[in-house]
Amino acid sequence: MGVSLGLDLLVVLRDRPGGGITMRNTETDFDFIVIGGGSAGCLMANRLSADPANRVLLLEAGKKDNYPWIHIPVGYLYCIGNPRTDWMYETEADKGLNGRRLRYPRGKTLGGCSSINGMIYMRGQSRDYDNWARLSGEQEWDWDHSLRDFMAHEDHCTLDGGADPATGDNGRFSDMHGHGGEWRVEKQRLRWDVLDSFAKAAQQAGIERTEDFNGGDNAGVGYFDVNQCSGWRWSSAKAFLRPARSRPNLAVWTEAQVEKLVFTIGADGQPRCAGARVNRRGQVVTVSARRETVLSAGAINSPQILQLSGIGPAAVLQAHGIEVLRDAPVGENLQDHLQIRAVFKVKGTRTLNTLAASLWGKAMIGGEYLLRRSGPMSMAPSQLGAFTRSDPGRRYANLEYHVQPLSLDAFGEDLHRFPAMTVSVCNLNPTSRGNVRIRSANFRDAPMISPNYLDTEDDRKVAADSLRQVRKLMAQPAMQPYQPEEFKPGPQYQSDAELARLAGDIANTIFHPVGTVKMGREDDQTAVLDPHLRLKGVAGLRVVDASIMPEITSGNTNSPTLMIAEKAARWILAGQ
Structure with a gap:
């Protein structure tokens, strides 16, 4: 697969993150269901299950993260373009790229894109978050508040055993960085x-x-600073699932793809997300969430799941014979670097x-x-x-x-x-905007991705x-x-x-799609979510991943996605 360094025998791992998690095969009723075991989903599962009174289910369509090349940093060469770890998506022919189609890697394993990405730790610029606060009307999205959420899970370190040889940095950091959290940040x-x-x-x-x-x-x-630990990739599965895997109130189902969300209609006539219909290794089961369902499937899969469930542009849904539960601009506002x-x-x-x-x-x-x-x-x-x-x-x-x-x-x-x-x-x-739309009503069919670069x-x-x-x-x-x-x-x-x-x-994608389930003010007709990431007009459902960004951050997008999840988990647990 691509650039071979001829080092396949050097797959010596100290452990197998993600293994050992108790797998509950019969329970179907939970307090919280988290859909997507990627960057945001792993953090959400950790935070929501920290209270033993909360019964939490994490659903991941891919397999466990026990594929050796996930853990060796150069292994991204063997993970991207590999159906073992990648959804293998492709864009539609793009006019701005002179008719070319691009491979569009998305992580399909525990850890999601953090298991196959470039490992760069980058927050972006303070103006990004101040702008989100302005667009949403929620002050907690501004830089000062978001910085606290970045630092809440950060473990910022120098090279193990001493100073950075290039800068002489001996490990003294400013008050801009966190220490002792789950998300390891090191010098290269x-x-x-x-x-x-x-x-x-x-x-x-x-x-x-x-x-x-x-x-x-x-x-x-x-x-660049990188998300590594002593020369090993540090994914969200290692950071957030490993500490939580022994909790009896957390179930993790792998190879469990959501076909669609399940809704009930309340006495007030408002739809409520009651859970999801899940295809788990060919067996279909409906799981229910007493409190909330959290959709963390990413900027491509989250809009796909919503559209398959009847939430999206009415014309798109009707073209595929899907009953419209809510006409909303789901899948629009796609941005990428x-x-x-x-x-x-x-x-x-x-x-x-x-x-x-x-x-x-x-x-x-x-x-x-x-x-x-x-x-x-x-x-x-x-x-x-x-x-x-x-x-x-x-x-x-x-x-x-x-x-x-x-x-x-x-x-x-x-x-x-x-x-x-x-x-x-x-x-x-970028000022160009694209979209993500379902190709058919079949959940197995890859969505149509049109970035409009x-x-x-x-x-x-x-x-x-x-x-x-x-x-x-x-x-x-x-x-x-x-x-x-x-x-x-x-x-x-x-x-x-x-x-x-x-x-x-x-030109090629740098793998930073965002914005397809945009959050914003209550009166913003282009926003699908309210400022606390609740789906407008639907109870019991939030979206928590890179798709919620109203505008793309000025840098790599993985760590901002974790910040979003940190903030959302705090709101959910506080009932906000």
Whole structure:
């Protein structure tokens, strides 16, 4: 599967997270049902079951997270595009991408996307959350309140046993980070000369060095913090299910896909979510929730389940013969970060392309990980990051760089045989909007995903400007010892129109879909949820995952999803 490092024998795990959870096969009545055992769902299951009086069921359509490659950081290469751990979705042909379709990975295992993603710990910018508070009318969404929810589960650490070798950080952190929580955050366990030089080049171009992207203003250049523990991936299943797995009031069903939600009609005529119809390894069972059902299936599967259950755009539901319970814009407002990947050949330095090209190099990589849990096998997909503005007229950083000491034609394919690096850049605040819609009334049919990338003039302008900025950075003095040569897209393309079209040819998703079950003010007709994430017009049902975001965060979206779940769990337990 894709880039093979020839290290399949180095699958030595200390434990098998997710195993050992008591599986109740006969009970069907619970206080809370959580649908989706991904990033948000695992945290929700932990928090709701902390009170032994609450009987909680967590439903996950995928299998347990005992697939070895989940736990080795470089194993994302073997998890994405693998039906064992990935829903294997694909977008519809996209006009903005010149008719291309993209693979659209979504985690299908305990831990969800946190079991297959890039492991980058990123909150975004304070303005993101202040804007959510403004759009929703709920002050608790603002940065100050949300920061407390980030810190509530954070365990922010340096490398085990001492200081970060690059910064000298000895473990003293500001009051912006939490300690002792479940969500482990560490410094990366490797450095590359060519990446250090790129960081210097960014500074030469006016981007300041930063040691912390997570203080509310992520402008700057530096190495990403990652969700790892001593060189192992740290997923939400490890963080939140492992501590709760012995609780007798928590049941976890894997290979249990929800066909649809089940509703009753109250005396006031209002529908109430009473539970769900579940297909568990071919056996159909209806489970009931006395207090609430929490839908945490993600920005693609949550709208699919709602639409299959009769909640969505009436025309879409009627076209598939589904009775309309509530006409609502479920599945609209899809937003994602589109990443444009520029590849540069380099000379006189080590890159993963050359290191992994020989049996000796592969043996060195494997040996380093086996002995130290460091080196390329501990790599997140991106190591160095930068946040900056696409033009001086922007008030805030609106670009994110992911810089890698490797190159390939497309994700999942083999590394190039020449030394090279990839400078990827994405528009943090896209103005294009897409949608997710069911393909049929059959729950097994993958939904139609239409991101509508580069659909606005502003997004096309940012794409062209960002490619020019990449070239500016690579032309700085710090990069010249490597004699960088633009391999992709190619220096012959210069005009706005050429660069925007090229972006459509070479750009790919960075796997951050959000917004498809938007929360907002009570009078906001585009919002499906109220500010506390309750479905408008339906009792007993909340949605808690990345789909609730009214606007995408200015950075990677996994940790903001955990913050959303932390806040929602607190509200649910308080009866708010």
